[in-house]
Amino acid sequence: MDFGLLYELQTMAPRSRTRDHTLYWETLEQVVRADQVGFTHVWAVEHHFREGFSHNAAPEIWLTAIAQRTERIRIGHGVVQTLPQFNHPVRVAERAAALDILSNGRLEMGTGRAVNAWELGGWNVEGNTRDMWRESLELITRIWKSGGEPVTFEGEWVSLRDRVVVPQPIQDPHPPLWMAASSPGSYRLAGELGLGVLSFGMAVDAEAIGRRIAEHREALAESEPVGAFQNPNVAVFMMGYCAETREEARAVAQDAFNWYLDETVREFSKWADNSTALEGYEWYHKVASNLDKLAAARNFDYLLDGGMILCGTPDDLIETIERFEGVGATQMILGTAIGGITHEQVLRSIDLIGAEVIPHFAAKVAA
Secondary structure, eight states: OEEEEEEOOOOOSOSOTTHHHHHHHHHHHHHHHHHHHTOOEEEEOOOOSOTTTOOOSOHHHHHHHHHTTOSSOEEEEEEEEOSTTTOOHHHHHHHHHHHHHHTTSOEEEEEEOOOOHHHHHHTTOOSOHHHHHHHHHHHHHHHHHTTTOOEEEEOSSOEEEEEOOOOOOSSSSOOOEEEEEOSTHHHHHHHHTTOEEEEEOTTOOHHHHHHHHHHHHHHHTTOOOSSSSOOOOEEEEEEEEEOSSHHHHHHHHHHHHHHHHHHHHHHHHGGGGOTTTSTTOHHHHHHHTOHHHHHHTTOHHHHHHTTOSEEEOHHHHHHHHHHHHHTTOOEEEEEOSOTTOOHHHHHHHHHHIIIIIHHHHHHHHHO
16 A cells, blocks of 8 residues: 655635745645655646635646655656646646656656636636547657657647657656546546546545446456556545544544535536536536535545544554555545645644554555
8 A cells, every 4th residue: 555645735824925935835845754754655736726725736846846855755746637728738748757857757647637617617628628638648648658759649639740759758668647537437437548546535435436446447457558558556535634642633634624625515516507518527517416415425524434534543544544455445645734734733644644554554565
């Protein structure tokens, strides 16, 4: 079991010239600490126009700063948006390759198409976003598999004619490829393309994740990888906070976790009024149209009792993580720097997980 941290770069601070400066430098310190205590991965999202919820509009820059301050931790795009309106795939390939070079081959490459109606509207996205994403990914991997030879690509959404794209990544032939999966059908699609899964599985228990992992594995067995090799890994993202006592963990995490859930549900609910805006988001409309179930998922005790969040002592976290390990998850990604959880509190949780949770799973591997 690998252990990662995911960063939205969230802040509850009021607008000021120094707000983002403080946020960026505190999170850099947190990841340096995570590298020191045994976390294996750090993942950065890409969001736009979402003040407070995410200030990580240029994740490759933040990740490059991390790469220069750490030694072992894998540097993950979780994910970079590859719709041409967000980022042209040639630019994605160039920037990601530069990041792989500057991290000495530690890049993990996750891609996605965005599921936030507000962001999609801000970039005036129109058309089948899944087709756009897939076409962009095919161009990125073709560039990396070219070995620096000229590339020609003709697609519906993007094209490139007889160009050498540099730099090339140091990992040969390219970094491991991942796909964000929030809807159930994405697991099978990831398997068909030979991609690892970045599962944003809030409000989903281990049993449900296990069924989706089984579909991913089944599809992998007959896949035609878009890249040069398969990535069979499945990482599960959960909100997580660890403390010496359950009472302390809950006191720190409850309001922050509830805020994060409220923000997530608020964004999903927008799809209830956008069912015909874009092809391929029917599942989000279906979920958003059933607000009663969404409201139930916003209950802290419901999530805690169901093992859908990580909050408690090291033993509590170990018990829940082992459930996901048992159904085939290979990495647990924690969202800790969220809501109003302070920098000092994040560091304490990272230290405790590094001291007691990670060694438990390392000992199992050694045994």
